[in-house]
Amino acid sequence: QVHLVESGGGVVQPGRSLRLSCEVSGFTFRKYVMHWVRQAPGKGLEWVAVIEYDGTKTFYADSVRGRFTISRDNSMNMLYLQMNSLRVEDTAIYFCARVGFEYTSSSLDFWGQGTLVTVSS
Amino acid sequence: DVQMTQSPSTLSASVGDRVTITCRASQSISDYLAWYQQKPGKAPKLLIYHASNLEIGVPSRFSGSGSGTEFTLTISSLQPDDFAIYYCQRYNSYSVMFGQGTRVEIK
Numbered sequence: 001q002v003h004l005v006e007s008g009g010g011v012v013q014p015g016r017s018l019r020l021s022c023e024v025s026g027f028t029f030r031k032y033v034m035h036w037v038r039q040a041p042g043k044g045l046e047w048v049a050v051i052e053y054d055g056t057k058t059f060y061a062d063s064v065r066g067r068f069t070i071s072r073d074n075s076m077n078m079l080y081l082q083m084n085s086l087r088v089e090d091t092a093i094y095f096c097a098r099v100g101f102e103y104t105s106s107s108l109d110f111w112g113q114g115t116l117v118t119v120s121s
Numbered sequence: 122d123v124q125m126t127q128s129p130s131t132l133s134a135s136v137g138d139r140v141t142i143t144c145r146a147s148q149s150i151s152d153y154l155a156w157y158q159q160k161p162g163k164a165p166k167l168l169i170y171h172a173s174n175l176e177i178g179v180p181s182r183f184s185g186s187g188s189g190t191e192f193t194l195t196i197s198s199l200q201p202d203d204f205a206i207y208y209c210q211r212y213n214s215y216s217v218m219f220g221q222g223t224r225v226e227i228k
Contacts, residue, residue: 039220045157045159046219047217050216105212105214105215107171108167108210109169110156111164112164
């Protein structure tokens with residue numbers, strides 16, 4: 001079975017950093033494009049970042065570009081999101097998600113349960 | 122960036138009703154459109170991909186249609202388990218985007 005498990009969330013002060021992790025199992029991780037998506041309390045879904053299956057390409061939402069970095073370790077089946085210069089408006093549940101087809105961008109067929117990041121002084 | 126506009130934002134309906142949600146793209150995205158259902162405290166669940174393809178395990182009362190800039194999600198006969206928030210998502214490029222969501226409430 002496909003499983004995605006996020007970790008690393010918590011409470012952090014504005015301006016500080018946090019690294020989220022997503023451990024995956026049940027599929028050949030190195031073949032799939034992966035995304036981070038977030039959801040602020042009571043709000044809709046906001047796409048954050050994407051990384052190509054081999055890690056060679058990354059893309060970011062305007063709201064996080066220059067502050068967040070998505071990366072992956074295909075040998076360890078791990079996806080990461082390094083978040084620097086955090087702002088109050090980054091407070092959200094962060095989900096990692098897998099695309100539905102190998103080696104290409106697609107809809108997101110499997111999601112983790114999410115990890116909560118709270119940015120507050 | 123191609124913007125996604127979803128309507129209505131809230132929909133009140135009764136069990137057994139036929140429900141339709143619309144998603145419009147600011148420019149053509151071919152059929153690179155997905156629909157998700159989200160319930161409180163849970164991750165989104167994929168319902169439809171490539172505009173009209175039903176994800177495995179999703180009940181057949183859900184259907185999607187459209188291409189280019191206008192898309193619809195239809196629930197043919199609303200069931201109690203269907204009261205949730207629904208999102209469209211375009212994925213015509215690596216940088217994807219979600220619609221604002223439609224809350225389906227009990228009338």
